Amino acid sequence: MFESRAPLLKTDPSGLFCEAGQFHIDPWLPVDRALITHGHSDHARRGSSAYLCTAACAPILRARLGEDIVLQTLPYGERLNLNGVTVSFHPAGHVLGSAQIRVEFQGEVWVVSGDYKTVADPTATAFEPVRCHTFITESTFGLPIYRWPSQESVMQSIHDWWRANQAHGRASVIFSYPLGKSQRILAALDPVLGPIFCHGAVEKMNGIYREAGISLPQTLHAVEQPRGYDWSKALIIAPPSAQGSTWMKKFGPHSDGMASGWMRIRGTRRRRSMDRGFVLSDHADWPGLLHAIRETGAQTVLPTHGYRAPLVRWLTERSLEARPLETRFEGEAGGEAESE
Amino acid sequence: MKAFANLFTALDETTKTNAKVEALVAYFRAVPPEDAVWAMHFLIGRRPRRLIETRKLVEWATAEAQVPDWIFADSYAAVGDLAETIALLLPAPSESSSLPLHYWIEERLLPLRHWPDDVRQAALLSAWREMDEAQRFVWNKLITGEFRVGVSQSLVVRAIAEVSGLSTEVIAHRLMGDWQPNPAFYETLLSKDTDDTDSSRPYPFFLAYPMEEEVTALGKPEDWLVEWKWDGIRSQVIRRKWNTYIWSRGEELVTERFPELQALGAMLPEGTVIDGEILPWKDGLPLPFSQMQRRIGRKVLGPKILADVPVILLAYDLMEWQGVDIRESPLEERRALLTDLVASLQHTGRIRLSEPVAFCTWEELSALRSLSRERRVEGFMLKRMGSPYRTGRRRGDWWKWKIEPYSVDCVLTYAQPGHGRRASVFTDYTFGIWKDGELVTFAKAYSGLTDAEINRVDAWIKRNTLERFGPVRRVKPELVFELAFEGIQQSSRHKSGLAVRFPRIARWREDKPAAEADSIETILGLLCSK
Numbered sequence: 001m002f003e004s005r006a007p008l009l010k011t012d013p014s015g016l017f018c019e020a021g022q023f024h025i026d027p028w029l030p031v032d033r034a035l036i037t038h039g040h041s042d043h044a045r046r047g048s049s050a051y052l053c054t055a056a057c058a059p060i061l062r063a064r065l066g067e068d069i070v071l072q073t074l075p076y077g078e079r080l081n082l083n084g085v086t087v088s089f090h091p092a093g094h095v096l097g098s099a100q101i102r103v104e105f106q107g108e109v110w111v112v113s114g115d116y117k118t119v120a121d122p123t124a125t126a127f128e129p130v131r132c133h134t135f136i137t138e139s140t141f142g143l144p145i146y147r148w149p150s151q152e153s154v155m156q157s158i159h160d161w162w163r164a165n166q167a168h169g170r171a172s173v174i175f176s177y178p179l180g181k182s183q184r185i186l187a188a189l190d191p192v193l194g195p196i197f198c199h200g201a202v203e204k205m206n207g208i209y210r211e212a213g214i215s216l217p218q219t220l221h222a223v224e225q226p227r228g229y230d231w232s233k234a235l236i237i238a239p240p241s242a243q244g245s246t247w248m249k250k251f252g253p254h255s256d257g258m259a260s261g262w263m264r265i266r267g268t269r270r271r272r273s274m275d276r277g278f279v280l281s282d283h284a285d286w287p288g289l290l291h292a293i294r295e296t297g298a299q300t301v302l303p304t305h306g307y308r309a310p311l312v313r314w315l316t317e318r319s320l321e322a323r324p325l326e327t328r329f330e331g332e333a334g335g336e337a338e339s340e
Numbered sequence: 341m342k343a344f345a346n347l348f349t350a351l352d353e354t355t356k357t358n359a360k361v362e363a364l365v366a367y368f369r370a371v372p373p374e375d376a377v378w379a380m381h382f383l384i385g386r387r388p389r390r391l392i393e394t395r396k397l398v399e400w401a402t403a404e405a406q407v408p409d410w411i412f413a414d415s416y417a418a419v420g421d422l423a424e425t426i427a428l429l430l431p432a433p434s435e436s437s438s439l440p441l442h443y444w445i446e447e448r449l450l451p452l453r454h455w456p457d458d459v460r461q462a463a464l465l466s467a468w469r470e471m472d473e474a475q476r477f478v479w480n481k482l483i484t485g486e487f488r489v490g491v492s493q494s495l496v497v498r499a500i501a502e503v504s505g506l507s508t509e510v511i512a513h514r515l516m517g518d519w520q521p522n523p524a525f526y527e528t529l530l531s532k533d534t535d536d537t538d539s540s541r542p543y544p545f546f547l548a549y550p551m552e553e554e555v556t557a558l559g560k561p562e563d564w565l566v567e568w569k570w571d572g573i574r575s576q577v578i579r580r581k582w583n584t585y586i587w588s589r590g591e592e593l594v595t596e597r598f599p600e601l602q603a604l605g606a607m608l609p610e611g612t613v614i615d616g617e618i619l620p621w622k623d624g625l626p627l628p629f630s631q632m633q634r635r636i637g638r639k640v641l642g643p644k645i646l647a648d649v650p651v652i653l654l655a656y657d658l659m660e661w662q663g664v665d666i667r668e669s670p671l672e673e674r675r676a677l678l679t680d681l682v683a684s685l686q687h688t689g690r691i692r693l694s695e696p697v698a699f700c701t702w703e704e705l706s707a708l709r710s711l712s713r714e715r716r717v718e719g720f721m722l723k724r725m726g727s728p729y730r731t732g733r734r735r736g737d738w739w740k741w742k743i744e745p746y747s748v749d750c751v752l753t754y755a756q757p758g759h760g761r762r763a764s765v766f767t768d769y770t771f772g773i774w775k776d777g778e779l780v781t782f783a784k785a786y787s788g789l790t791d792a793e794i795n796r797v798d799a800w801i802k803r804n805t806l807e808r809f810g811p812v813r814r815v816k817p818e819l820v821f822e823l824a825f826e827g828i829q830q831s832s833r834h835k836s837g838l839a840v841r842f843p844r845i846a847r848w849r850e851d852k853p854a855a856e857a858d859s860i861e862t863i864l865g866l867l868c869s870k
Contacts, residue, residue: 266424271765307418
């Protein structure tokens, strides 16, 4: 019934654009009005004239894009009319304040998922499926080799590794994305085991999470320790960019591990030359993607990021209309998409 | 099986050799001999041959995982490893097994080869259903004949030595040759009694490191024995108890492949072991190694191939004489015995001494080195006078001093993702050279760049793809690389008409535009100057 109409959302040089509503979603170039799904740097870019996001996302955006940005917030589920187009934000379960964006115009509903996960995470409001005609879904892990182990089993292996490192007199360093993944790990760590330190980039986000009422164990900024401090009992959380940097030298002998969905593949683990890979992702795995897509009831699905092609083919073979949606943030496996 | 899978994971997780040895020692101490011996067998690379054809394995795994064929293919492309792809796609196990390794190998794995397909399929499915992901991965690796783990034989030897309280030399020697992975062997391996009765057992080879410094740093020229470095099959010829055994450096018993040398063996005195190189040799000169490859590939050696590509043993060293292990004697003494022995066998036409290179100064030797290609050798071997015959690859007493490889500047034309550690990164490259204004494929190469360079080339390929053929990408002909290789020959099988030996990337010529890469004429020039 909508075949003859122009698509409600399409990519223009700046990003995903709604012509009827005159706004962009997660644009990669500066635009007049930007609706932001969440605060990760491949979704929230600098330079737009006005931003709209969820209330919980706002402090993250201000911290990352500048305190002086023009920013309006909208609570989850509340509707806003932009040029006759109704928009609303719905929990995506990805990180604090992350949202799917529902766009409705003349009875046609599109949902832009942003990044999402369907498993429980006490540090992010749980994913809610939203009924729609067209679902623009992320597909970072769009292959059935990506099935996540339970968070309990991953945390147990992190704890076992931490204890073993303590017994061998070496510090434990986990590399994880400073926004979201780090706080998810922190919230699940057993703080009785030993002191927990964070890199500045992580500590900054911890503050925002605590402000939002998320309960995290006590952490210390890793720079504040005096010379000669014994790090062998400590667990340190740092962004992946710290690997191999001089910042790491102060910890002395240590074992390092990476927490990421990409760690599911042995080749990726070995290429990162980490001691350990912990399979923990804030993205939907293959069953999660299929489940979410089914729940929306969408007839048209546009996968974006990562393994788009297999998901498109899978859905097409199941009589859904599916096409890949190009983005500037390509994210071939092991490439940019590692910035989960 | 669980313990072995855990050991594999522990070895896979660390690059530190001490941690690996620690994990090995803990494993060998914890498990019974019947498990330990199988683990050791696999860890030192004696894996069984493929037990099930890949096509069938994929078919059964795909059905069990309930995914279409193309999903399997896409997943394999992303993972880059067949055994792992299957382990990741199979549904979660329905039961768990704590059965020991030897049971899994002897009762479940090895019989697979002999069963009819429907029984194999059922056996495989029930095995998968009893195993967790780590066990399945190891199991699949064993089934596909691709079990490899990041430990060298010398680390396994170190661990066994620690467990047994014996020296690494004794363990290394006992692990050579033909043994069966049974508890009796494991007990002999660890036994304090050093009487070895296996007459076929070879000694570990002494291997040289490449020269790291200027040759003048080696001291006085007269302290060194210099030989040409031959390009054949490094081998040990053993004569004991009326039998001849020929072992290749890869510890393969190759006696049957070389009837000429069996005839030579029959002429050797009892209790003789010679270290040498098997070379195809005709009219007083070695034939190109490609001729040897013609011969190695054959199961049946007819009179024609034996006449076309006859082999000889070029003798380097004497390891055992009159039944006594003389590896600890100084080099000169071993060589003197060897020289006399070879002289007495000269009439057979099957053996020659690797002659010492006569020279007085290092400058003279350097000048001689440039004659290597003419003589169809790869450079020099330098051996310190007075040195014993050591075990494995060691620095100090033996050095190899190879000639500079050939090098050619080529243009990157196609790329595809690598495997294993390099899956989903473009690391396998095809290179072209200019011929009549077009690029023709010249060689493929996989190694030589640093990880940082690989990442940059990978990103460039993703941005500069012109066409896709499955996993292969045709790219803009822009990037120039210097390829190094050892040998060059005319070949009708290659588009360029040329085949090269051991091509690898010497460096990325970021300073050179594609138009300035080499042309076929330049390379034909190399061929002529040979």
